[in-house]
Amino acid sequence: MAEIELHGTWPSPYSYRVLWALKLKGIPYEYVEEDLSNKSPLLLQYNPVHKKIPVLVHGGKPICESMIILEYLDETWPQNPLLPSDPYERAVVRFWVKFIEDKGPSAWVVFRTSGEEQEKAVKDSLEMLKTIEEHALGEKKYFGGDKIGMVDIACSGIAHWLQVIEEVVGIKILEPHKFPRLHAWTKTFKEAPIIKDNLPNQDEMLVFFKQAREKLLASA
């Protein structure tokens, strides 16, 4: 068994959060692709409470929840830190991580629904983006300042997955003229070293998510 295993699924933004953190810190790991339609006994053993990916397994011990995994990685491998060391700055980062964890899923509600429910989710997503652009990003290059930090990784869904959702449902949410700074950040983030070489293929994601939405709407 490898010292470190990442259990994930290829189109999941949550999986990628952990993958990037591992690569940014130069931590060797083995990747295990899970099949969420047929969850492995191992996954159920590692994450009995939520039965979800990603799960990081270090020396046989599992850690669950992507942002909690990132805090663990930052504490255990301090090189290339994702969190600032100052307690106040750290509190600000954690505030925004919680914000994106609580509000970010509205984009996925847009993906999963239609009609009034979808309209409300679009409104929620727009509000979320506005708040992030004004209060979290401001004029900075990255949320983390000069380099990628925990909030950048937490917001990565906006950089790469939101476009796919928009195309699948046919609704534009992150419009460049409405969110110029956030839009610029999506480009900067995706061109950053390590990130640019580790992004799931958008064409493949389009196929995957189109099929997933069709299934969802058919069973609704």
Add this chain to the structure above:
Amino acid sequence: MAEADQLLLLDLLPSPFAARVRIALAEKGLNYESREEDLSNKSPLLLKMNPVHKQIPVLIHNGRPICESMVIVQYIDQVWNHKSPLLPSDPYRRAHARFWADYIDKKIYPIGRMLWASKGEVKEASKKDLIECFKILEGELGDKPYFGGESFGYIDLALIPFYSFFYTFETLGNFSVVVEFPKLMDWAQRCLLKESVSKSLCDQRNVYEAVLEIRKKLGAE
């Protein structure tokens, strides 16, 4: 650490989230000013210090605001690390503590609120969900005195404020915590022996009265 540390807590007695911060401050033996907010008439200070959510609790330390209860607790733990550590020092155990605090945040308040704010089928479904969560929590506690082991810590602090809601859950949900979850009740009583906890929690009856007011407004009564 500055000589004259100014700590102001924008507070609300029945809020379990504010209670978490009160407990953390008490555990560290810190002096602070508590200012009770009226959520139907939010103070300019609250709106300025938490412009994103406009919610309590907010801890203002030497003029700078920190928001979100468990973010505040981690801040307090890091700055005043000279006594009563709330998070363990080992990274794996810290991840474990954060996982369960996150579970409590995602489940207990929202499901509990659904139970006490609604009626009929929705209330029944929420009751079932809440009981399931308590089962899982009791399972995690096992035979340990506290969730973190031998001493009161991060997970205990995250959960114990919901003790103030037990009477509300039991009355509106028609079940008994002590009968269905004796270990959880034992744990709660053990936590209440600590002054930092007993002095920080809102009385169960007061929470029930506050909830009944909200139910009336929502038309659930």
